[in-house]
Each structure stands twice: as structure tokens, then as C-alpha cells.
Amino acid sequence: MSTLQEVGDRDGWRCWLCDEPVDPDMSVNDPRGPSVDAVTSAKPKKGAAVPERLAHRACNTRKGAVKAVVPWPSHLFVVDPAPIVETVERLTRKGGREVVARCPSRDDADEAAAWLLDRLSRLAPDLRATTEVKPGGGQHLVTLVTR
Ligand SMILES: [Zn+2]
Incomplete structure (x- = not known):
């Protein structure tokens, strides 16, 4: 486990999912506040460390309720974009x-x-x-x- 500070510094205080800045001074209880997300792949290798990324609390997928989704921006004219x-x-x-x-x-x-x-x-x-x-x-x- 890394600290929020370490993960935030590594990711440049930018959310790995929505690509927007994350304010390190905002409360961790605020939906726009910083949190550490665990990036789990479909088949994690046994014993492999789960990569940790910085995410807004509201974007965080750790709770397992949503799959990580990185959106294509709406200004791009893209048909049939891959996940x-x-x-x-x-x-x-x-x-x-x-x-x-x-x-x-x-x-x-x-x-x-x-x-x-x-x-x-x-x-x-x-x-x-x-x-x-x-x-x-x-x-x-x-x-x-x-x-
Ligand atoms: Zn975000």
C-alpha cells in the first residue's frame, strides 16, 4: 500500500479515469477529493502487486460497483470507439x-x-x-x- 501522497505525486495529481486535476488539499470525503484506486485486471497474476492510481473519490472504482471506464471526449467524431x-x-x-x-x-x-x-x-x-x-x-x- 502506498500513501495517498505517494500515489498523487506519481500521477501528477491528475485522476487516472477522468484525466482532470485532483486537488491534494481537498477533503478525502468530498466527491472531488483525492483517493487511491486499485487497478485490477481481469486475471491478475498471483502475487502481483495491484497497481494503485490516483482518482477522484467519485471516480474511484475500488468499491467494485462500476468497471473502470475511460471516456472518449465528446468533441472527437469517433464511430464505434473501443473501450x-x-x-x-x-x-x-x-x-x-x-x-x-x-x-x-x-x-x-x-x-x-x-x-x-x-x-x-x-x-x-x-x-x-x-x-x-x-x-x-x-x-x-x-x-x-x-x-
Ligand atoms: Zn476523476
Whole structure:
């Protein structure tokens, strides 16, 4: 177990789920206050430490009531977006490539790819991945590829 201070410093006082700043001085009882979330994957390795991330109290998934969901931003024109947390988990475990979004235009796809890479730099700093944008089926596919 790490302290809230350690986890907060490591994550730059930004919530791992909603990507918004977390105020270290706010009460831990406030919904917008800081809390430590435990990131559990579908099949945690036996004896492996459960990674801890900083989250707003209201965003925290530790209670098990909700699955971790990282939303795609509403300003991106993305059709059929993949669930980010599950995709990242799979690629972290096995590597490879997965289509994560379809976009109507090249510009939309480039914007979605850039947003995703920036988001992953904080969400999954250990995942060494890059994005590819390719036309397909009259749309533009954004693919996440591990290196
Ligand atoms: Zn949050």
C-alpha cells in the first residue's frame, strides 16, 4: 500500500479515469477529493502487486460497483470507439494491434489518434504503443500498435 501522497505525486495529481486535476488539499470525503484506486485486471497474476492510481473519490472504482471506464471526449467524431481500459489491458498483456476507432474523415482520425496517445501517456505509461491511421471501408481506422 502506498500513501495517498505517494500515489498523487506519481500521477501528477491528475485522476487516472477522468484525466482532470485532483486537488491534494481537498477533503478525502468530498466527491472531488483525492483517493487511491486499485487497478485490477481481469486475471491478475498471483502475487502481483495491484497497481494503485490516483482518482477522484467519485471516480474511484475500488468499491467494485462500476468497471473502470475511460471516456472518449465528446468533441472527437469517433464511430464505434473501443473501450479504452480493456484494450489497454489486452495490449499490455499480449501486445499486438487493435482497431480502437473508426472516423468519417482523415482529420477526425488524426485528432482521435493524437488524443489517444496523449491520454495513454498518463493512463498507461508502461504501454509502449503508437497509433496508425489507415483508410478502410469508406472510413478511417485508428489502430493502436505495440512496439
Ligand atoms: Zn476523476
